[in-house]
Amino acid sequence: MAALAYNLGKREINHYFSVRSAKVLALVAVLLLAACHLASRRYRGNDSCEYLLSSGRFLGEKVWQPHSCMMHKYKISEAKNCLVDKHIAFIGDSRIRQLFYSFVKIINPQFKEEGNKHENIPFEDKTASVKVDFLWHPEVNGSMKQCIKVWTEDSIAKPHVIVAGAATWSIKIHNGSSEALSQYKMNITSIAPLLEKLAKTSDVYWVLQDPVYEDLLSENRKMITNEKIDAYNEAAVSILNSSTRNSKSNVKMFSVSKLIAQETIMESLDGLHLPESSRETSAMILMNVYCNKILKPVDGSCCQPRPPLTLIQKLAACFFTLCIIGYLIFYIIHRNAHRKNKPCTDLESGEEKKNIINTPVSSLEILLQSFCKLGLIMAYFYMCDRANLFMKENKFYTHSSFFIPIIYILVLGVFYNENTKETKVLNREQTDEWKGWMQLVILIYHISGASTFLPVYMHIRVLVAAYLFQTGYGHFSYFWIKGDFGIHRVCQVLFRLNFLVVVLCIVMDRPYQFYYFVPLVTVWFMVIYVTLALWPQIIQKKANGNCFWHFGLLLKLGFLLLFICFLAYSQGAFEKIFSLWPLSKCFELKGNVYEWWFRWRLDRYVVFHGMLFAFIYLALQKRQILSEGKGEPLFSNKISNFLLFISVVSFLTYSIWASSCKNKAECNELHPSVSVVQILAFILIRNIPGYARSVYSSFFAWFGKISLELFICQYHIWLAADTRGILVLIPGNPMLNIIVSTFIFVCVAHEISQITNDLAQIIIPKDNSSLLKRLACIAAFFCGLLILSSIQDKSKH
Numbered sequence: 001m002a003a004l005a006y007n008l009g010k011r012e013i014n015h016y017f018s019v020r021s022a023k024v025l026a027l028v029a030v031l032l033l034a035a036c037h038l039a040s041r042r043y044r045g046n047d048s049c050e051y052l053l054s055s056g057r058f059l060g061e062k063v064w065q066p067h068s069c070m071m072h073k074y075k076i077s078e079a080k081n082c083l084v085d086k087h088i089a090f091i092g093d094s095r096i097r098q099l100f101y102s103f104v105k106i107i108n109p110q111f112k113e114e115g116n117k118h119e120n121i122p123f124e125d126k127t128a129s130v131k132v133d134f135l136w137h138p139e140v141n142g143s144m145k146q147c148i149k150v151w152t153e154d155s156i157a158k159p160h161v162i163v164a165g166a167a168t169w170s171i172k173i174h175n176g177s178s179e180a181l182s183q184y185k186m187n188i189t190s191i192a193p194l195l196e197k198l199a200k201t202s203d204v205y206w207v208l209q210d211p212v213y214e215d216l217l218s219e220n221r222k223m224i225t226n227e228k229i230d231a232y233n234e235a236a237v238s239i240l241n242s243s244t245r246n247s248k249s250n251v252k253m254f255s256v257s258k259l260i261a262q263e264t265i266m267e268s269l270d271g272l273h274l275p276e277s278s279r280e281t282s283a284m285i286l287m288n289v290y291c292n293k294i295l296k297p298v299d300g301s302c303c304q305p306r307p308p309l310t311l312i313q314k315l316a317a318c319f320f321t322l323c324i325i326g327y328l329i330f331y332i333i334h335r336n337a338h339r340k341n342k343p344c345t346d347l348e349s350g351e352e353k354k355n356i357i358n359t360p361v362s363s364l365e366i367l368l369q370s371f372c373k374l375g376l377i378m379a380y381f382y383m384c385d386r387a388n389l390f391m392k393e394n395k396f397y398t399h400s401s402f403f404i405p406i407i408y409i410l411v412l413g414v415f416y417n418e419n420t421k422e423t424k425v426l427n428r429e430q431t432d433e434w435k436g437w438m439q440l441v442i443l444i445y446h447i448s449g450a451s452t453f454l455p456v457y458m459h460i461r462v463l464v465a466a467y468l469f470q471t472g473y474g475h476f477s478y479f480w481i482k483g484d485f486g487i488h489r490v491c492q493v494l495f496r497l498n499f500l501v502v503v504l505c506i507v508m509d510r511p512y513q514f515y516y517f518v519p520l521v522t523v524w525f526m527v528i529y530v531t532l533a534l535w536p537q538i539i540q541k542k543a544n545g546n547c548f549w550h551f552g553l554l555l556k557l558g559f560l561l562l563f564i565c566f567l568a569y570s571q572g573a574f575e576k577i578f579s580l581w582p583l584s585k586c587f588e589l590k591g592n593v594y595e596w597w598f599r600w601r602l603d604r605y606v607v608f609h610g611m612l613f614a615f616i617y618l619a620l621q622k623r624q625i626l627s628e629g630k631g632e633p634l635f636s637n638k639i640s641n642f643l644l645f646i647s648v649v650s651f652l653t654y655s656i657w658a659s660s661c662k663n664k665a666e667c668n669e670l671h672p673s674v675s676v677v678q679i680l681a682f683i684l685i686r687n688i689p690g691y692a693r694s695v696y697s698s699f700f701a702w703f704g705k706i707s708l709e710l711f712i713c714q715y716h717i718w719l720a721a722d723t724r725g726i727l728v729l730i731p732g733n734p735m736l737n738i739i740v741s742t743f744i745f746v747c748v749a750h751e752i753s754q755i756t757n758d759l760a761q762i763i764i765p766k767d768n769s770s771l772l773k774r775l776a777c778i779a780a781f782f783c784g785l786l787i788l789s790s791i792q793d794k795s796k797h
Contacts, residue, residue, distance in 0.1 A: 019750060026747035029740060030380060033729050037389050048388070049289055052302040053205075054255045058263055059396035064281045066256075068391040070725045072300025074287045079106045080128035082291035087131045089159040091147060092166040093138035096207060097121070098273055099163065099257075100134040102283035107132070133159075138169035140187045148194045151202075158202050161290055163254070164195070165207030167232040168224050168272065176223035185235045192240050192251075199250030203290060206240055207254040208233045210261035216271030224272065233258075252289075257282045299724035301392050307509070312788050316506045320375030327368040334365070363762050370755045377748055377755075378507045384727055385716040386508065391728035392720040395449030402448040402456060409440050416699035423630045425617060425687045429696040431470060434686075436704030437697070438463045443714060447726060447738075458658035458667055464517070465606040465675040466682070467707075471521055472528065472610025479532045480618060483539035488771060490529060491764045497522050499756050500712050506785070508716060513589045515712055516599045523600070524607045531560050531611075540618065553615065561608055568604045568672075571597055582786055602668060609676045613683075631690040640688050647688075651681035709749035709756075718745040 048069040055067040064071065074082075090100040094117065104111045104123045107130060115121060121134040137144040144166070151158045167184065174180030195204050209229045217224060233255075241249050260278050267275040274282075292303040309317075383389045413436075420429045442463055450456040475493075479485065501518045504510065513519055532538070536552060543549035567574045574597050578587045587596040620626050626634055633640040654677050661667040687693050703710065718741055720727040729744075730737040763778075765771050 019747075022743075023747045023751055026744045029744060033740075034383065034389060037391075041389075046388075048301065049252070049303040052256070052285060052289060053252055056256060056259060059394070060398070062277045062281070063394070063396050064260065064285070065393055065396075066285075066302055068728070068731065069302035070299050070392045070394050070721055071284065071288050071302055072292065072297040073284060074106055074291065076107065076109070078295060078297070079287060079291070080125065080130060082287075082294050083107065083128065083130045085129045086161070087133075087157070087159045088161040089133050089135060089163070091135045091137050091144060091162065091164040092207070093169050095168070095210065095273060096163065096165055097134050097136070098279050099207070099282055099286075100132065102276070102279040103286060104132050105280075106283060106287055138166055139173070140166050140170070140184055140191065142187075145187070145191050145194065148191060148198065152194055152197050158198065161203045161205075161286075162195075162198060163205045163207060163286065165209065165254070167209045167229065167236075168212075171224050171228050171232070172221060176225070176228050181228075181231055181235065184232060185239065188236055188239050195240070195251045196249065199252075204251045205254045205286070205289075206236060206251055208236065208258055210257050210274060211265055213265045213268050213271040216268060218270065221270075221272060254282075254286075256285055299394070299721050301388070301721055301725070304388075306388050307386060310509050310792055312506055312785070312792065313509060315788075316378075320371065320378065323368050323371035324375055327365070327372040330365045330368055366758055367762055370758050373751065374503065374755055377752060378503065380748065381504070381716045382507060385720055385722070390720075391731055392725045393728050394725055395447070397449035397452050399453075402444060402450045402453075405444045405448075406441060409437070409444075413437060413697040413700045416697055417695050418698045420694055420696050423632075423690070423693050424621075424628050425626070425634070425693070426473065426683065427693075429701055430686070430693070431474070432701035432704035433696045434700075434704065435467065435470065435707040436700030436702065438466060439703055439707040439710050440700070443710065443718070446714060446719060446723060454661055454664055454667075455659040457664070458661050458671070459655070461602070461668075461671055462654075462658070462675050462678050465603045465671075466679050467517075468521070468524060468603050468606045469610040469613075469676070469679050471524055472607035473614045474610075475525055475528045476532070476611040476614040477618065479529070480540050480614065483537070483541060485529070485533045485537065487768065487775075488764065488766055491771065491775070492760055493525055494522065495760050495764055496756055497525070497708070499759065500709060500752055504712065504716070510722070511589055512586045513593075513596050514722070515715065516595070517711060518708075519587065519596070520599060520603070527560070528607070528611065531556055540622070544622065550619065557608065557612060557615070560611075561605075564604050564608060568601050574600075585786055585789060601672070603672060603675070605672050606675060606679070609679070613680070627690075628693075629690070630694050633690050634688045634693075643684055644688050647681040647684040650677050651685065654678040654681070703746075706746075706749050706753045709753045710746070713745060713749045713752065717748060718742065 048066075051067040051069060052071070057065055057067075059065045088103070090096050090103070097117065100121065101111070101113050107125055107128075108123075111123065118138075119136050121136075123132040123134075124130065135147060137147060144164075148162075148164075150156055151162075170180050170184050174183075195206070198204050209232055211226045211229060212221075212224055214222075214225060237253060237255075240251050240253070257274075257278075260281055261274055264275055264278040265271070267278075269275075288300055288302050292300040293305065296304055296307075420427055422428075426434075442460060445451070445456060445460045450460075497518055501512065501515045504515065505512055534556075538549045538553045538556070543553065567577075575593050578584065578593045578596060584593070587593050589595040617626075621628070628634070635643065654674065657674075658667070685692075715723050718727060719725065727741055728737055729741050763774060765774065
């Protein structure tokens, strides 16, 4: 009864809400969200630097998240590279001195806070020609004015960045009197034009005063109250913002430190000065404000302008525009033809005459329709991760952000279970289910930022290896059983694997190796194909007649293993092969193929393991050693129980080892050899019991059918900044944002999967002569693309 109720309920839901209606809803959501973000940017401004300097929140104890953009954490080498031949000046009181120290420590962490605190402090890094000075001017008075005035003279070299601020000394010395505030206003009014003049050639920041923790203040500082600080800040903002007539002030207000202090001032030792972690955050914000526009870090979207369109991107935009126009013309013509062929009423009988001519949809129309849809989808990709229309945020890992969604999808997966059509080991429904839950776990791993947690990272590595294991198992089984080594099969697989990635490389201006998983699967597919297609071609039909051919295939696999070992332990030979043009254009990242070598080496044996497992399984199946009937255990009860026990122990042992891993490099070194233990253990646990083999999760299997599209699409329309951050469609509500962005993301991935399948049928015909012509056109296209890419690279350099 429960199963009947479930099926009836599912049919009822599908009647009112289908995948098609979900996609329409996703389209409406995208249009509404885009309109809202456009309106918001128009009225609130489009300068992410202002958000970085004025707003944000803490994600965790020490992780600061600016509003609407991502903040990069600068390393020593990056900081020196950005500030080479630069002069930065900090002017103010002890709080500015603290900010100076934190800023300098980004360049040189060994720099010590020592010396007379009430005097100027110089710093110079001769290797990068960076000069950072602190100038002791604790009050906004004539002394500070004279210091700033000197820089306004044409003959004097000006600092590239000036960070100034002071007020607490004026409050302290004058006992918080109103006369002191009036004098402060007069002094800052006289300084404002000088700062404005400097701001035309240098970056000038006025640091607003942070709040104090009044309960911790010493007796001689009790007059420094938050009420007084607010009054001084209001005066500074009012005067500096009105220093220019009819235009916006060039002096930038550094007010974000106030927000940081409100959360952390309770940790202060004296109630006045901020704890070190807060000062480091403020210094890193300063570094982002100045350096992001110079170095353009991927995960530093604050203060970065939209990247200019490349020639290839412009040509892609023209192509998609023409496809959209072409499809609209086809649609109008088809609609007019449909109206002409509309059934008319017979005046004598009063019945409608039906037109028996049914115009078929042409391949050209399907082609244009597919590229029309793809063009609109690519526009969404570009808006999300290149046009800065939508917001981005940094990732922040907590155990709950990873494990709670895992439990949630596990419950859903168990709830949606159905009987399999067949009960063979690793049947189609089961492999789709396997891909599905693995892909969902990987997605949660990426969006939660769990890569920082080593035990989770090691388990995710096994999931990636398991996907490659399936690649070896699936393609080996197909070639071994079917013996189909024709070019059509190869082209179909390569097209389905690479179509989306090639389009994204063009539209998003990213190298092929950036989407590392597709190159990995593609290369391994070609390795499997070449291994089995090379003479002598050994297939199951031939081997069944003579067992000698089984040894021949094992010999082939042995040579493949030797070849893998040679490349794995000969980095030089590997790099020479993949550094050859045009392979270098595909596999280089940041000018070398090291990243590709590292990725390939990390799972170097698992495809071989998948091929070997397929060979052994198919051999046992042919000899009817396995019992694959419905509800039957795979082996006899004793053997099945023994193998299940060994599998469970192996699975848990690997999990314990991965969870106790302390050194990432050492664990990565062991991973290629031991990952197969957990993969095989899972396969046996999932397939030995007959009841487990007879059911599958339709929920996971649905996602498994679009697992490749999900993996690739997440780079730009679920995550952000090339997976470094999170896309924010709905700011201020993280839960609702995840729900909406995930819904759109899944709909887009499903639609791309359908588009890829439609285009594969048209672009890869079954007729060999037509296929060769298409391949010649595709080769010409890629030659043109490589030439244009080379021209772009030269123009950049």
